[in-house]
Amino acid sequence: MLAKIHVTLKNGVLDSQGKAVHHALNDLGYSEVQDVHLGKYMEIALKGVSEQEAQTRVTEMCEKLLANTVIESYRFTLEPSE
Amino acid sequence: MLAKIHVTLKNGVLDSQGKAVHHALNDLGYSEVQDVHLGKYMEIALKGVSEQEAQTRVTEMCEKLLANTVIESYRFTLEPSE
């Protein structure tokens, strides 16, 4: 099973990295860039768990470790791994 | 137009962050975790460009700034923004 997890800042939380990258892109001449948000992407390979178990376990991992739920939200999908 | 960009480490580049997270998850009792990879996820809102232009421009942004192609690869999708 492969979990693909996206962790992003919640709405309204200052995204200082996104701001800096936005500036840089505008300075480089990409004036079409209106907004930039930076987040994390993780792939976690799981073994020996059913999809249902994986659902619960990955949610737990996100809550406990992978996302800082005070300021970040997360979402994930599960795929059978090749 | 909204570009959703994934930047991940190339194969063979040691992912020390992923390794640390892997270790942490195992320590927390998630013994089903076999492998962890960490990458970046970015959303860039674009205005006034066609999909085709966006394709070229975002590729350029990735090559120049968003990814360090010595160690990272990138992929992205384009979506019409709401």
Added chain:
Amino acid sequence: MTENTPITPEIVAEHGLSPEEYARIQELLGRDPNLVELGIFSAMWSEHCSYKSSRPHLKTLPTEGPRVIQGPGENAGVVDIGDGLAAVFKIESHNHPSFIEPYQGAATGVGGIMRDIFTMGARPIASLNSLRFGDPEHEKTRYLMNGVVKGIADYGNCMGVPTVGGDIYFDACYNGNILVNAFCLGLAKADRIFLGSASGVGNALLYVGSKTGRDGIHGASMSSAEFDDSTEEKRPTVQVGDPFTEKLLLEACLEIMKEDWVVGVQDMGAAGLSSSSFEMAERAGLGMELDIDAVPQREEGMNAYEIMLSESQERMLFVVEKGKEEDALAIFRKWDLDVAVVGRVTDDGIFRAKENGKEVVNLPIQTVVTGALKCDRPTSKPAYLAEMGTLDISSRELPVNCGDALKRLLAAPTIASKQYVYEQYDHMVRLNTLVLPGSDAAVLRVPETNKALALSVDCNPRYCYLDPYVGAQIAVAEACRNVACAGADPIGVTNCLNFGNPENPEIMWQFQEAVRGLGDLCRFFDIPVVSGNVSLYNETKGEAIYPTPTIAVVGLLNDLSLHCTQGFKQEGHLIGLLGFTREELGGSEYQKVFWNECRGKPPRLDPKTELMVQRLCLNMIHQQLIQSAHDCSEGGLAVALAESCFTGPKPVGADIGLSDGMRTDALLFGESQSRIVISFSEESLPSVASLAKEAGVPFSVLGRVGGQQFKIKINQNEIINENILVLEDIWKNSLSRYGNRVA
């Protein structure tokens, strides 16, 4: 919209205002406030901003002295250090945000205190932090510690301000409420100190820094309330820091402050734009008008309420002379900062704010700033003291093996080396750090002079729990002792008073006693308290933290080459002790580790003896008679001796002989005050002994530096004989072993 919402009792309660306070607002205004105005009152009258519980007590502190340029009442205290220079410093708490989100909470705490310093026109040159975490075995402690340390590191390192010291304690009383107190010190020209005053009718009000977002709305009210289960829901009020913007803000501010048309400046801390603008106008006795729409905004659709109360970080309010607006804008734009003229100084003592051309705030400034009901909170001596105040140690067992006991103490996270923590901090940037973290006090050279400053922060909360008066005195004494061990004369004090709920008379009694102890000792030592901060409501579900009056002391060395460190320098040197050991184990780390209790009386402190010991130590350092000086604190004499063995140029053993009739554990590990371990060459012994005698300070030779073993004999019986490298490994690596574990 917001100004039309009718004010119901529920809304008043949600704003943390009592019905009496609301009645007072109605009476002072002669009308009902609108919602924006209520929000402003709520923030400004919160404990955090108004000091309503603490002020009557704080007024008793000694705040004056020949060196004092600015005492309490401004963003930071200012002390003259000669050569036309002034030291600007303050300590501030960020406890509640750090418990909710350790990384961002600690980071923004550092950002906030640095702004307090450079707001005064000073360049920050050093930071300290004082941290209190719960029981190491508590499930959240490791996560909180690692998050807080990383937050401090990332912010301070990016700012290019060295973090040169601090202190860390672990105790179960902080399980539900950690403490993060951040100290910063800057240097300014003594005649170029900037104050937060908005004078000069017609002068322009400039907003500069980051854009305003919806962060931390109600932050000031939140930090003035206890935690409960609904705290989780308050989470989005946590602010996020951007040290990069703050670094630009720092450089831009120092650049613009070279101009003589800068009238006043204040950072936007708690209660953001409201407190900064009201306080600046109040200090000048003038009025202010503000155009809400001109405030740079990060999000769309923000209203006046949100803009007035947002606690977005990295923002400042400047007042510049009329006609200089464009010059000011140009400097800030050079540094790529958001900047706008947002208002003017007026002459009528009224604060007016307009949104979309419509007046949404019209408040008399003095009323808002000084009108909070002073609370004369009742005090009563805590019931626990009767029970906890007694300790009969005759019933407690002696350690079977003193070597093992020493090892256990060296491994205790409160005693173990904090290298794991300070290695994550840049403690060298700006090339001033003469004594790196790891000695009693950090020492920083004062650039372009031959002087140096020594810094230390201290507070033993267990002593304060058992006797807040003595505990606070010891905190001051110890911080001064640390600074004296570095060769410096204490010249100023700042303090952060962390306590539980002041509405509880027993907590208020602790507060009153601690302030009394702080004041009495500072008066006796003749050191002014020039700044400080109060953090109340540090409790979770009715469980208060131990009283924690954190004290930071700044010391001055007139000749930087005469500084001293705690490590033994050379084999063959003699080891001596200044001061006197009593049979005291109440409140000690030994008592906690071995008997799992905190009871009895804290160690005795005799201020006169303390002062004599410190003066003597300073004298010996200045006469270059001694090569090391180390204060005895947690873990007592045995731990202090071992630490001196570990912290020299390389680890070295020692051969110690003690003779005394008291309990072995009290002799080795008791925490009697006013003691300093020194080392010196054989030739210096006569001078050292005669100086001590002249000073009337007890002095004894304990042994000699050398070898690979750490040996202690008591009355000729060897009771400790351990390999120094084994001890060093335990002491040096225990905290990193703890911190690097996951579960």
Added chain:
Amino acid sequence: MKCGIVVFPGSNCDHDCYHILKHVLKLDTHWIWHKDEGLDAFDFIVLPGGFSYGDYLRPGAIARFSPIMKSVIDYANQGGRVLGICNGFQILVESGLLPGVLMDNAGQKFICKNLTLRVENSDTPFTSQCTTGQVLSIPINHGQGRYFADDDTLKRLKDNDQVLFRYCDAEGNTSDAANPNGSLDHIAGIANESKNVMGMMPHPERCADPLWRNVDGQLIFKSLIESSLAHT
């Protein structure tokens, strides 16, 4: 002799480099603002440490697009001497003036401490005052200093003697224990092929003021000065 220190937004060791070059080594030292252009007048350039652009995205990634970097690249391509320290090294790598990348420390933590380095090639403008094999004591201060390059690049670096410093113990031996950040092949500093551009993670300016006993860092600045004198 005229040297320049580039100030990026977020640089914070600029002041320290300035202090050493100007006040300790008495050079004619100038600030160069990141929005400036043109460097021809300088005998050498220093890119100092710090957190340019907050190190956001990746350290050095945004700084390499500062206007001044065009001039730095031209200057380097014409043989001008460029020293990048810490964040300066990261910028040089991002800009392609030096090969490889600098990644998160293996331990995932920022590290500030004194350590020892071995000089691997003293035949360069940055190390001529040292001897090959000499052990220098120089502090590090970084969160992202783990050098990495692919096998071909590493081979070229070695074949061409471009590795100038390796982390080592006090006796000069390299080992995993002496490697603070997991750097490939213990690399602490490298030069470009023609040896006029050098990047190193440790901070020589932090041990070059005689106020402290250790002034090993002076060797690097003095090498630069000597070789620049010879050059002009």
